[in-house]
Amino acid sequence: MTVKLPEPPAGSCFHCLQPLPADGGYTIRLLDRDYAVCCYGCQAVAQTIADQGLLHFYQFRDNRNPLNVPLVPEELQRFDAYDDERLQQQFTRDNANNGSRETSLSLEGMTCSACAWLIEKHLAPLPGIDQVAVNASSERVTIAWQPDQTKLSTILKHIAELGYRALPFQSASQEQDFKKRRRYFVTRLGVAGLATMQVMMIAIGLYFGMVSDLDDSLRQFLWWISLLLATPVLLFSAQPFYLSALRSIQAQRPNMDVPVSLALLSTYIASAYATITNQGEVYFESVCMFTFFLLLGRYLELLARQRAVSAASNLIKLLPAVAQRKNQDGQLEHVAVADLQLDDVVVVAAGATVPADGKLMQQTAYVNEALMTGESRAVAKQVGDQILAGSVNQQQLMTLQVTATQQDTVLASIVALQDIALSRKPKWVENAERLAQSFVKQVLIMALLTFLIWTWVDPSEAFWVTIAVLVATCPCALALAAPTAVTGAIHNLNKQGVIVRNADVLTRMESIKTIFVDKTGTLTNGEFRLLNHYQHATELSIDVLWSLVQTLERYSQHPLAQPLQQLTTTSVAIDHVEVQPSFGVSGQWQQQQLRIGSLAWVRQWHSQFQPQIASANVFLASETGILLELQVGDQLRNGAAETVAALQQLGLTVVMLTGDRAELAAPIAAQLGITDVHAQCLPADKLALLAERQLQHPVMMIGDGMNDGPVLAQADISVSFAQASDLARSAADAVLLRNQFSAVLPFYQTALRSQMIMRQNVRWALVYNIAILPVAMLGFITPYIAALGMSASSLLVLLNSLRLYR
């Protein structure tokens, strides 16, 4: 039998696949070839295998990434079903730009942020993976991959190998999952709470008993009772800590649950040992109390996270599962929303929720888009307007033509955005986590040192002093400090209709000194209206003039012409109408030539003409004279002036940028109290202005997401307004969904507040951990005091972060 031996991964031992020692190790000759092995043991085993003719062993085993990838068990083969294209359409989205496919999967079995790291690191080396972002809060992973290079089943299998289950996200099951998680914690908390009360009572009795000379057999009896009560706490209630500790060890990023688990297990074992041998000390009450308080902290954290997440997932949940579709012969039939196809015609009853994005097929409709924008006002829609899935039909029956379903709807993209914001960790969260991690290592080393030193000084005390060090210095508060603050801030902002795409902006906000604001569409509504007029031709009634204006302007496509097309019901007859692009419209009325349009257009007839209204921008003239001048402009957004004033009061410089003429910009700037105005800016000018200011300090840019793309990209923080339907196209760091400029203020304040709270948290956690270390090492703290101190410190941090939720 000829056997071809597989090549081991480079730098690994041929036999055991562990890394070779630096000097290359030893070699073994198999089938006339030398292979590197790491030790004499492997050499001997490999030789034996060869001598016994068992070389096929090497052939059939899995040689990949030996340190953490086992073989794929057969039960995972069923993942292949998810490679079905039709099935995938229901839960994936194709990105036409780069041919990648994106999906959001829910993960089961997540315990901590180490899990997120583990999954991201494990998937990244697969071919064709563009992006993996695990959201530890919502327990979801967003994956973008090239379907032609890697199959979805491969990805699912890889996740399963790590011991997690990743399945296509279904919001209904997520809600159940949340319930399951809550129950998981509540039952454990309950057990720990009950046991803690009992054990504490006994412990207090024993402490007093020490003084008043307790009967020895009674004391032992009480120890046994405590042992019995503490056992379920240790085995059942404390499970989450062990799991998380094991995961973090596997990821080579030991987290705080490692010292916690060590402390719990060794305290329990030592106390049990003392109980059985009836000598020494017992600390069952510390085991129970520590578990109880830690669980309480985790439970609160879970609730906080779920509150942040459910805001997003609730959105999807509210979509109906069944839609009414009109089939070819006009009959209504009920179909599952999942089966809706593009261009299907669906009918939505009054008060019902729209199941898919679609175009309105009737004249008017009123919908409530509160789900997307948070604004619970009925919005009027015209025929052809886009109606978003998740809106509620406010009035009569509504007919839609489907333009997007399921994962392609705007609603789904909002949820995806929120997911991504929560899963991309800002740098300072990563820094805080890294700090907590290095702290864990130091805690372990300090505990070991304490143990060794105390063994030398006083072996009888060494054990309990070490436990106290492990417990007291556990950086739980430090690990909670940053993530809880971010989650809270993002949740709070979402509630206010601010979608943060990138949580890093929360950090950068502090350094912002100048805010650049685009005028049109940002400070103003971007909807032109007739603001002012001046009548030159007194011989004509104003009604006739309105009628002339509207009749001519109806031929024009110019934005300024729009508000001038519905001025009066009087009608006049105009012939020979001609449109002169970039000038205006001309026509003939009662043998007179008329022109309407720009100043330059009428000055061709009346070169000396000076407008009466400085900012007038539309003029009606005949060959004999100017008839009417009009000022068409857009309106300030609600609260814009107050917001600008408030921002200026906070010490920010507000700069207005606009492509309009200075005469148009100046009155608006004056109204808003903005002194720094740059008019007639081309996009390149805006960019240059911004870049120049950036040399001094970081800059925030608020603009219309569509037209100011490059300028927004240049800014340190970019904010754009978007109708929910444009969300996907906008590239800003933050999007103001409610279409209110005033939302900038809470955005700024919440970001600053989250920074402040985070900083308080970290400062407190550091002060506590550093201060308690020497005290604990000197042996001044019993395990019981240590548990109290640590729990109190993490609860404090947690409660501090919860303030952000309000």
Next chain:
Amino acid sequence: MNFDALAAVLMGLAGAGHCLMMCGGLAGALGQHATWRQLLLYNSGRIISYAVAGALIGAAFTHLASGSVHGLIYLRLLAALLLVLLGLYYGGWWLVLRHLEALGKPLWRLLQPLAQRSRNRTSYPALLAAGMVWGWLPCGLVYSALSWAALSGSASSGALYMILFGLGTLPAMLAFGWFSKTLQSFLRSQGFRQLMGLLLIAYGLWTAVIALRQLFAH
């Protein structure tokens, strides 16, 4: 409970990752259709060999252990040192221990023909014999455990320590293929091995501190 015996069990248990990588697949290869009983016999053979080695070492050092207190303490320091080295080896930080395995190589050369002879025999005695041969594979882990048998003070307790050590390795060896893949991937992971390494180093240092304390007390 004797803390030296605990060290022996701990070394076996901590070796789970190492054993899985080194010999786990081998157990599968040798007994591809191995029944539960066959695996148990095979491993019993291995543990018997450990016990024999432990008894030999224990007996050899009896004199030293009972003769002088200091001798025992030095022996304990040596054992502690080996434990630390083993911890460094597990964690992959310093692989000096593998040189120790060279000690066992000549012995293995003698025994290897036996291993070949027992090939393809599935009778129970043959399996036991094959397991016994396997017990003499050069293995730094076993040699470190033997250092604890040496300071146990007698042949019988030396054998006992090595049996305890062998029992500690049993879960990893016996349950290869029974463990869930998740658990296996955890046991093999570098993180687990480093943790176990740290644990052994801590244990070794602790033993050393106690031994030094005794040394200075006398």
